Amino acid sequence: DPAAxxxxxxxxxxxxxxSFSITPSGIFNLGDSFRSRRSRSNGSVASTTSSNSDDLRxxxxxxxxxxxxxxxxxxxxxxxxxxxxxxxxxxxPCFKVAMLGASGVGKTTLTYQFTTSEYICAYDTSxxxxxxxxxxxxxxxxxxxxxxxxxxxxAEMSAEAFCATYNPDVFVVxxxxxxxxxxxxxxxxxxxxxxxxxxxxRGVVLVGNKADLERKREVSTSEGRRLAxxxxxxxxxxxxxxxxxxxxxxxxxxxxxxxxxxxxALSRRKGxxxxxxxxxxxxxxxxxxTGKRILRHLLGxxxxxxxxxxxxxx
Numbered sequence: 001d002p003a004a005x006x007x008x009x010x011x012x013x014x015x016x017x018x019s020f021s022i023t024p025s026g027i028f029n030l031g032d033s034f035r036s037r038r039s040r041s042n043g044s045v046a047s048t049t050s051s052n053s054d055d056l057r058x059x060x061x062x063x064x065x066x067x068x069x070x071x072x073x074x075x076x077x078x079x080x081x082x083x084x085x086x087x088x089x090x091x092x093p094c095f096k097v098a099m100l101g102a103s104g105v106g107k108t109t110l111t112y113q114f115t116t117s118e119y120i121c122a123y124d125t126s127x128x129x130x131x132x133x134x135x136x137x138x139x140x141x142x143x144x145x146x147x148x149x150x151x152x153x154x155a156e157m158s159a160e161a162f163c164a165t166y167n168p169d170v171f172v173v174x175x176x177x178x179x180x181x182x183x184x185x186x187x188x189x190x191x192x193x194x195x196x197x198x199x200x201x202r203g204v205v206l207v208g209n210k211a212d213l214e215r216k217r218e219v220s221t222s223e224g225r226r227l228a229x230x231x232x233x234x235x236x237x238x239x240x241x242x243x244x245x246x247x248x249x250x251x252x253x254x255x256x257x258x259x260x261x262x263x264x265a266l267s268r269r270k271g272x273x274x275x276x277x278x279x280x281x282x283x284x285x286x287x288x289x290t291g292k293r294i295l296r297h298l299l300g301x302x303x304x305x306x307x308x309x310x311x312x313x314x
Contacts, residue, residue: 013037018117019139020251022312027251030139032117092137094146095257096166101174102185103154106209109240110174111151114250119243138254145254159189163198170203170257172249175224177208177237178216183223190231200267203256204233205311207249212239228308235308252311259314266314 015037019030099107113120114136136147150166157165171193175186186206193199208224211217221237228235234256238245307313 015137016116017137017139017144018115018250020247021141022251027248029117029247092144092146094135094148095169095254097147097149097253097257098162098166098168098171099149099151099174100159100162100171100189101154101207102176102179102182104179105174105176105182106240107151107172107174110172110207110209110238110246110249111149113240113243113246114147114149117247120240136250138250140251140254145258147250147254147257154185159192160196163193163196168202169260170205170253171198172205172207172253173233174207174209175219176210177219177224178210178213180218183208183219183227187227190227190233194231199231199233201264202260203253203263204231205249205252205256206231206233206235208235208237210239210241211237211244212241225308233308234311236311248311255312262314 013036014034017033017035019033021028021030099111101107109120111134115134132151134149134151136149138145138147150162150168152162162168173186173189173193175182177183190204190206193204198204206224206228208219208221224237225235234252236245236249236252238249240246
């Protein structure tokens, strides 16, 4: 089963929970809080209030401004109440997220920003050593999930090896809008995912990062959108420098992975079907009906353009 589960039960261990709600006007960030994980070991839960109170006091001193300890206190109460039955602790679905793309596009910075609502220094070179795997706990409209973000340097592992090793549930293909070579690398990765049939059963999001560096831009928004449309994947531009659209991407990834069962069912109904490039004015051919074909194609592009930038739907 690609959706593994994690038990949120453990002794005096706290994790950050990022909370969001989907509203008619978009994604609303409800802030970060801390909760306790109880251990699977029955004995470790028996150490109750005094040690937990000390932990809470220490945690409260270390919390960033704006973070909440109310959920930590709730977690402490739940831990004490559940000491007799840790086997019944709720299990949280966990999904693997693949961060793919050329070196230097900002995959590691995006991954780090996923973990917190606090602004980080996006161009801090010390983050270059932060690659690896990070688990982000997300509460979306009352339902909790874990996203295991897997980020490896592109030079260390090819897309093929990455997929074979981790079997991700959703793919993030990142390029930098200020470096065209990274856009071409993203196109190659999307082609691999398409040829390997990953796109029929799993969500794929194309991300144009560093959108804040507008004066240095080499890849237009419309180019990124066209590439996403040609591959039938999702598209968003982000700026880890301004923390722009990072929450939207995080929530969109969770939405896309939750849509995988519908995606698989749709694929089974349609059967495996090779997709060629979409018709364009340059390859639509001549004749009296050419104009009608082009018009139908352009109308289709407009419908797809709206859909490809909505990460909450198929």
